[in-house]
Amino acid sequence: MKLYNVAVVGASGAVGEELFRVLEEQNFPVGELLPLASARSAGEIIEFAKKEYKIEELTETVFEGRNIDIAFFSAGGSISAKYAQYAVASGAVVIDNTSHFRMMENVPLVVPEVNPEDIELWEDTGIIANPNCSTIQMVQLLKPLHDLYGIKRVDVSTYQAVSGAGKSGMEELVQQMQDFFAFKLEESEVKAFAHRIALNVIPHIDTPQSNGYTKEEMKMVLETNKIMHSDFAVSATCVRVPVLRSHSESITITFEDGVDVSVEKAREVLSNFENVKVVDDLENKEYPMPMTATDTDYTYVGRIRKDIFASNILHLWGVADQVRVGAATNAVRIAQKWIKLER
Numbered sequence: 001m002k003l004y005n006v007a008v009v010g011a012s013g014a015v016g017e018e019l020f021r022v023l024e025e026q027n028f029p030v031g032e033l034l035p036l037a038s039a040r041s042a043g044e045i046i047e048f049a050k051k052e053y054k055i056e057e058l059t060e061t062v063f064e065g066r067n068i069d070i071a072f073f074s075a076g077g078s079i080s081a082k083y084a085q086y087a088v089a090s091g092a093v094v095i096d097n098t099s100h101f102r103m104m105e106n107v108p109l110v111v112p113e114v115n116p117e118d119i120e121l122w123e124d125t126g127i128i129a130n131p132n133c134s135t136i137q138m139v140q141l142l143k144p145l146h147d148l149y150g151i152k153r154v155d156v157s158t159y160q161a162v163s164g165a166g167k168s169g170m171e172e173l174v175q176q177m178q179d180f181f182a183f184k185l186e187e188s189e190v191k192a193f194a195h196r197i198a199l200n201v202i203p204h205i206d207t208p209q210s211n212g213y214t215k216e217e218m219k220m221v222l223e224t225n226k227i228m229h230s231d232f233a234v235s236a237t238c239v240r241v242p243v244l245r246s247h248s249e250s251i252t253i254t255f256e257d258g259v260d261v262s263v264e265k266a267r268e269v270l271s272n273f274e275n276v277k278v279v280d281d282l283e284n285k286e287y288p289m290p291m292t293a294t295d296t297d298y299t300y301v302g303r304i305r306k307d308i309f310a311s312n313i314l315h316l317w318g319v320a321d322q323v324r325v326g327a328a329t330n331a332v333r334i335a336q337k338w339i340k341l342e343r
Contacts, residue, residue: 003031007068010075011035011055014167018328019072020048063090070335088126095128095331102129109226111136112333113274114143119337128334132219133326134158139227140299141318144269149255153233159241159248168192173242197242205238246290247322252315259312263304270301280304288319297329
C-alpha cells in the first residue's frame with residue numbers, strides 16, 4: 001500500500017488531537033508525519049502509532065522539501081488564510097477545517113457521504129474545505145430525504161456543546177460547575193462565551209449579522225445549499241448548551257407541495273444511508289443523545305415523526321460528535337476519498 005506524508009496544522013488543539021486518533025483508528029496509510037503548531041506549542045511531544053513526534057513551528061517555509069501529500073489545517077481561519085498557500089505550493093492537497101475557504105466558489109466543500117464527486121474539483125486551488133460541524137451532521141440526514149421526497153424548506157435549532165469553542169470552552173464549563181458546587185458560581189470567569197454557560201443556554205454563537213442571524217447560523221444556511229447543490233430555504237437558530245461534547249439538532253423539514261410523508265420510508269432511507277444510525281423508539285426511551293454519539297463516527301437520528309397539521313412536513317432529532325463527525329472524521333474521510341481518486 002502506498003504511504004502518504006501527512007502534516008497536521010493545529011496539532012496541539014482539540015481537533016488536531018482528534019485527527020491523530022482518527023488517522024490511527026482508520027489505519028490511514030501515513031508515511032511521514034509532520035505535526036505543526038504555533039511557536040508556543042513547538043517542541044511539545046505527540047504520540048502517533050506508538051511513535052513520538054515533536055511538534056514543529058508553523059512557518060512560511062516549513063513545507064519546503066518535506067514532500068507532504070496531505071495537509072490537514074485546523075488552527076483557525078487566519079492561520080489557514082496565511083499558510084495554506086505554502087502547503088499547496090509545496091505539492092500538498094490541503095484539507096481545511098476552518099471557515100476561511102468554505103464559500104469560495106472554486107473550493108469544493110465536501111461531506112463525503114453527500115457530495116463525494118466534488119472532491120474532483122480540488123486541483124483548481126489545491127484545497128478542499130471541511131464544512132461547519134453543525135452543517136455536516138444535518139446534511140447527512142437531509143440528503144437521503146431530499147432524494148426521496150424533494151426538500152422545500154428546512155428549519156433547524158441546534159443545541160451545541162461547549163467543545164465547539166475548543167478546549168477553552170470545555171475548561172470554562174468545568175470550572176463554572178466546580179464553582180457552582182463550591183457556592184462561588186457568581187464569581188466565575190466568563191471568557192469563552194457571551195454569558196455564563198453553566199446551568200444556562202445561550203442563543204448566540206459567533207458574531208451577529210445585519211439580518212438578525214449570527215455567523216454560525218448563516219454558515220448552516222449557505223453551506224447546506226453549496227454541499228447539496230440545492231436552493232431550498234434554510235433557517236437556523238444556533239444555541240450553546242452546557243454539554244461537553246456532541247451537538248444535537250431539532251430539524252423540521254418541509255417537502256415539496258403534494259408530498260405525503262411516510263415515517264416508515266423516512267426511517268428506511270436514513271437507516272440505509274452511510275454512517276447514519278436510526279435510534280427511534282420513544283416507548284422504550286430510545287433516542288439519540290450527546291452521550292449516545294460522543295466518541296463515535298456516526299450521526300444518530302430519532303424522534304422521527306410526521307407533522308400533525310401538514311402531510312409534507314417531517315420532524316426529527318439528530319446528534320453527532322462534532323469533534324469527530326463534524327471535524328476530524330469528516331476530514332479523514334475526505335482524504336480517504338481523495339486517495340481513491342488519485343489512484
